[in-house]
Amino acid sequence: MENPEEECASHEEMSQSSDIAGQTRNQDNVAMLSKFLGPRYRELAKNWIPTASMWGAVGAVGLVWATDWRLILDWVPYINGKFKKND
Structure with a gap:
């Protein structure tokens, strides 16, 4: 079984990577919107x-x-x- 500290760190990394993916999607939407407006x-x-x-x-x-x-x-x-x- 994994060390609880390592497991916690992996959860934090996963949440940070999903936050980064969400931010890049948001930036893409803003960039597309800024082309028109x-x-x-x-x-x-x-x-x-x-x-x-x-x-x-x-x-x-x-x-x-x-x-x-x-x-x-x-x-x-x-x-x-x-x-x-x-x-």
Whole structure:
């Protein structure tokens, strides 16, 4: 069996390597975005992401509320088993 200190070090190395891989992917996405948008618009887009995601969530809940809720919730895996149709 491995030494616990070595095992801990290997876990730290794995987490650091995954962090580095995530950072390089993020840098690639930023580089691709900077080709299309200048720094001003990139900063504006970054600032609007939380607002846009919140409005998207509100819109999704509003869609479920405005339509037949079973029509949409029948596609949700856990919830669709709770409301069986009485045929």
